[in-house]
Amino acid sequence: MKLRSTSGRLRTVVSGIAVVASLSLVAAGCGAGGSSGGGSNTLTVLVEGGGRAELQPVAERYKQETGTTVDLVELPYDGLYDRVQTELGSGQASFDVAALDAIWLSAFAAGVSPLDDLFTDDVKRDLFPGLVSEAQVNGAYVGMPVWTNSEILYYRTDLFGDAKERAAFQAKYGYALVPPTTWKQYRDVAEFFTRDTNGDGQTDLYGTDVKGAVETEWLATVSQTGETTMVLDPKSGQVTIDDAEHLEALNFYTSLLPYAPSGAAQLDWAGAQNLFYQGKLAMMRFWGHAYTQTPADAAVKGKIGVAPMIAGPGGIAGVPGAWYLSVPKATTRQEEAKKFVAFAYQHNELSITTSLGLVARISAFESQAGVAGHENYPAILTTLKSPATVARPATPKWQEIVNTVLTPMLQKAVAKGADNAALLKKAKTQIEAIAK
Numbered sequence: 001m002k003l004r005s006t007s008g009r010l011r012t013v014v015s016g017i018a019v020v021a022s023l024s025l026v027a028a029g030c031g032a033g034g035s036s037g038g039g040s041n042t043l044t045v046l047v048e049g050g051g052r053a054e055l056q057p058v059a060e061r062y063k064q065e066t067g068t069t070v071d072l073v074e075l076p077y078d079g080l081y082d083r084v085q086t087e088l089g090s091g092q093a094s095f096d097v098a099a100l101d102a103i104w105l106s107a108f109a110a111g112v113s114p115l116d117d118l119f120t121d122d123v124k125r126d127l128f129p130g131l132v133s134e135a136q137v138n139g140a141y142v143g144m145p146v147w148t149n150s151e152i153l154y155y156r157t158d159l160f161g162d163a164k165e166r167a168a169f170q171a172k173y174g175y176a177l178v179p180p181t182t183w184k185q186y187r188d189v190a191e192f193f194t195r196d197t198n199g200d201g202q203t204d205l206y207g208t209d210v211k212g213a214v215e216t217e218w219l220a221t222v223s224q225t226g227e228t229t230m231v232l233d234p235k236s237g238q239v240t241i242d243d244a245e246h247l248e249a250l251n252f253y254t255s256l257l258p259y260a261p262s263g264a265a266q267l268d269w270a271g272a273q274n275l276f277y278q279g280k281l282a283m284m285r286f287w288g289h290a291y292t293q294t295p296a297d298a299a300v301k302g303k304i305g306v307a308p309m310i311a312g313p314g315g316i317a318g319v320p321g322a323w324y325l326s327v328p329k330a331t332t333r334q335e336e337a338k339k340f341v342a343f344a345y346q347h348n349e350l351s352i353t354t355s356l357g358l359v360a361r362i363s364a365f366e367s368q369a370g371v372a373g374h375e376n377y378p379a380i381l382t383t384l385k386s387p388a389t390v391a392r393p394a395t396p397k398w399q400e401i402v403n404t405v406l407t408p409m410l411q412k413a414v415a416k417g418a419d420n421a422a423l424l425k426k427a428k429t430q431i432e433a434i435a436k
Helices: 023-029 051-066 077-090 102-111 121-125 129-135 163-173 183-193 216-224 244-255 269-277 288-293 334-346 348-353 362-366 376-385 398-413 420-435
Strands: 042-048 069-075 097-101 144-147 151-156 283-287 304-307 323-326
Touching: 042 051, 042 077, 042 334, 051 069, 051 144, 051 334, 051 348, 069 077, 077 097, 077 102, 097 102, 097 334, 102 129, 102 323, 102 398, 129 144, 144 334, 144 348, 151 216, 151 288, 151 376, 163 183, 183 244, 183 283, 216 244, 216 398, 244 398, 244 420, 269 283, 283 288, 288 304, 288 376, 304 376, 323 334, 334 348, 348 362, 362 376, 398 420
Parallel strands: 042 069, 042 097
Antiparallel strands: 097 323, 144 323, 151 283, 151 304
């Protein structure tokens, strides 16, 4: 699965998973499914990338228990967005359910059915607060979380567990070498491990990476300051990107550049993951699902530890990378579609054994405590349950803001001699023009 690098989405960038449209896509493109004749015993569900694998066991169980076939139609990320946008706009949907990226919910809210009756108190208690708030647009719940993700801390256990490294770190910094939990610790460890390991005069091991071509990791840093209105406040319309917290986050983020490989302005998720797998990084902050997908020939295979995302002054914080199941108003199979959405929530644990292994319910994450191979679950759980972890702003302009303002600003910020305060001030003016 390969997704655009502009949002906190699921990402599998080096494991070779291709986005392949199923045969049902051909039929769906010709009008099959939804209210266009998919058959009384078939539900058509649009998914993206790894979404097919995540929902396949749920679809199979649903057919076993209800007799209704669930046709999972897989499209690439942009294709899914365009298909949903076009059909919701026309009022004639060829699908009954769609898996939507969290950042799309506000843009598509008018075209999907409210799911308020599914959000009982028991349901909300078993979902992360950020996912519940993100699902509600203009007072109505427009999607049910089906899986979620967050960045967590990855570190080299061979380096952190080495007795000589531990002694040297203790002598230099005055405290034990452990997976860092704070900004200061992260910067100290990054500095410590940045070195020339073969004596050729060139740095070949870096403490961390700095991603300039994607915005989500910096946004997590913003939340780590304790900031509660990431970039802008959708309710008041006030743009907050130039406040003290955003500047503090950007200053910390760029302070890591001396301990990261050059070329930060072009570094995205794929590049960072490759650097770590090649053994060139001692640490990285990356999406939690990647823990189980380390290639067999990676230099760090069997040497990877995971921990919750680091904390700033405001505490641990990541950016929820959630996907939601939504029902188009245009489908004539409203009740059956909502029944499947409820079923997917009830059987969320079925996705644990899939290639990505991502779920949405707190209880599903908790069920894997102490299970070998799922050491990433507690790290994701702790990060998503942290009060400082907040969802991205619910605005239909968010993707435009990311593409035209946030990513370009970050690429300038990681350049030598950048004026972070000036960049944030300019970004505020640009976002105000977009959001008005």
